[in-house]
Amino acid sequence: MAFPTQVRLFEMSPRDGLQNEAGPVIATDIKVELINRLSACGLTHIEAASFVSPKWVPQMGDAAEVMAGIERKSGVVYSALTPNLKGVEGAIAAQADEVAVFSAASEAFTQKNINCSIAESLERFVPVIEAAKAQGIRVRGYVSTVLGCPYQGEIAPAQVASVARELLDMGCYEISLGDTIGVGTPLKAKRMLEAVTREIPVEKLAAHFHDTYGQALSNLYAVLEEGISVVDASVAGLGGCPYAKGASGNVASEDVIYLLQGLGIQTGVDLQQLVNTGYWITRQLGRHNGSKVAQALGEKI
Template identity: 60%
Template sequence: MSIPTRVKLVDVGPRDGLQNEKQPVPAAIKIELVHRLQDAGLTEIEVTSFVSPKWVPQMADAASVMAGLQRKAGVRYSVLTPNLQGFEAALKSNPDEIVVFGAASEAFSQKNINCSIAESIERFAPVVQAARAAGIYVRGAMSCTVGCPYEGEIAPERVSYLAGLMKGIGVQHVGVADTIGVGTPLKVQRAMEATLKHYDINDVSGHFHDTYGQALANTLICLQMGVWQFDTSVAGLGGCPYAKGATGNVASEDVVYLLHGMGIETGIDLDKLVDAGKFISDFLERKPNSRAATALLNKRVA
């Protein structure tokens, strides 16, 4: 398949990126981050998560963050909803898309949401049904598709099994996630191929963590397969609370630099994206976890 001429990025920084931060991030800062991302040209932003504050205290302000957004035409705002209760709360905030999640690893599913893969899908079925009845698009996140902190390597058959279950309950799009960042290109290719047995190339995306520095290589092999949608996180924010040692998602700035260097259109202004990453990094009192952002910021000083 030929490399796509245009790629769509979903910035998951405000949700996936900030959920593990120990210090509270005020709603106003989260809202400002979303505004800066949309001003940089992002058209898909994962804003927050309607989860129990007991489990994810950082997302306790989900409703006020959604209420505070100045929405921009052409931008889709998504939220994570782990159950019907979360979905009903999310519905009041008018999301354009909801995200449900499942793991390709039984052990991870048990540790993460205290149930088996099959049970997690059963739990999500009414959420998907309710969302689609309300005209809300449903995206599924498939975690641990190449490796798991408890089970080690994950066979492509497990990925295919999960993708089939997601398709079966009506999930419209799935992200193939290397949650702990252990994947290398051929392993990621096999996980993607397993997913493409159930989903069209237009309904899949890559979601890569950069723990071992492989995220850009994994992005490239997916581009070569024709995949044109990816999740990235501004300033490389994020990790996974249930995956020890997992570092952040691949930085949006690094992926945009790669894509622009290949002549692939994104609609994103890299300088404004770097500014958005610097804004949130300054608040968190650390440097952006992006090589491209670091280089461009150094160049500005020089």
């Protein structure tokens, strides 16, 4: 297949990027401003919050306040992660444009992560998806550990395809395939995608590749060649997985946009404005900016 002419970047930093930050809970107004700044960059899909128990994910405890505080820009979809019925009810009340549910291709990871089997995790999503669809809200599905598991090791591509198919059949409009611990390499990524696309059209798939081993951009190039046109990324490379040892973070949105621009692929995103946003949020967090492109271009106000 040829490269897509246009790619939709799904910005993960307000949720996946911030949810595991150690130390004090990040102020609501910082989260709100991050989302507003991202909206101004030309991004059309932003995962803004996660409606989970603050006992387990303290950084997401103010999800309703964040959703209420953002300046909603026309043409931008503000989504929320909703692991259960209480979560989706909260997201609906907060007027999330879209919600997401998550499972994994690894039985061991699912047990460690949410204390149930893959089949049980999918069963739990039935009322979540029904509640969202009753309100006319689209549901996105995530499949974690598609290229490897910290507990189980190798994951069979057919298993990834099976879980992805289940989520699609349950009513998810799009399935995001996640290399949670970043162990994948380009050929593995292609083989995994080949198996999944036997079950699901490539137009309904997204790539969510972590950069733990520095392979995320190579893996993205590989799946872009196969027709993937939706990419999950996080500004400044923020984020990681608390249940996956060594999972250092998401691929940086700035690096993805630079790659796509070099391939002549349209994104509608202002790269320099995105770089500036990455520098702004890393200053608020007292963190190093993990984007190579941001480091090369520098902040320009």
